[in-house]
Ligand SMILES: Nc1nc(=O)c2c([nH]1)NC[C@@H]1CN(c3ccc(C(=O)N[C@@H](CCC(=O)O)C(=O)O)cc3)CN21
Ligand SMILES: CC(C)C(=O)C(=O)O
């Protein structure tokens with residue numbers, strides 16, 4: 001399909017495939033775009049058909065798929081299983097995959113080798129890496145190797161043991177200036193986008209304004225170029241207290257609970273399967 005032709009599904013005039021250049025266009029033209037996490041084929045297919053511009057295969061799969069308490073245990077091999085499933089579903093969305101804890105910190109070479117595995121073995125379109133300007137050289141090497149890099153600053157869950165829990169980052173007097181400095185260094189190293197997690201809205205607004213490249217926010221107000229949420233949060237699948245930055249657009253947990261309760265009851269009573277669910281001889 002030609003660029004900007006009406007897509008068979010998705011948003012009208014969606015590009016045949018969203019790429020880094022389309023996120024840059026959104027920034028240049030003052031438009032916002034949406035990102036959601038996905039970890040499997042079917043959800044990624046629904047999000048893609050609903051017109052999502054970009055999908056994040058987050059290391060939050062550790063929490064939301066695997067049941068770990070933190071993102072720290074998930075491995076690069078496990079990320080590749082999730083990411084390749086998502087890529088097979090995405091016809092339009094750009095698929096970005098997190099570099100998991102332990103797959104990049106030791107050196108630019110280690111990080112680049114991991115990024116290349118994600119591209120080669122899962123066909124992701126870009127990678128995301130937590131951390132500030134200390135990873136500038138990593139970004140340079142990955143980008144030079146042909147892998148677009150999204151930076152992730154503010155609250156970085158892989159460092160929660162250093163940061164002291166789920167905490168807003170970038171509060172205080174010179175915080176905005178420091179955040180702008182970090183984000184600019186990442187942009188200058190070649191990052192095509194900077195994601196900010198749990199940053200005061202005003203700080204995130206100033207960072208977006210200072211950068212040429214697009215920004216994405218989660219708990220960072222509405223002035224970033226894009227927004228991202230974890231899908232189980234926004235669709236109400238996860239149990240327990242939701243972070244403040246989540247808006248719940250559906251209540252899938254009760255939909256699934258009620259449906260399964262009915263199924264269990266009907267199997268026990270013999271109401272399911274009915275004659276029409278069986279085969280004649
Ligand atoms: N389901 C899910 N959603 C996420 O947003 C998410 C993950 N998992 N896993 C990886 C990280 C961890 N993140 C989290 C997780 C919890 C809070 C949270 O509970 N925040 C509370 C407390 C904030 C505070 O004490 O200042 C909040 O109300 O925002 C925030 C970010 C964001 N990511
Ligand atoms: C919360 C988002 C930004 C993320 O990194 C993830 O889902 O892993």
Ligand SMILES: [Mg+2]
Pocket residue numbers: 058059060071098
């Ligand atoms: Mg992550």
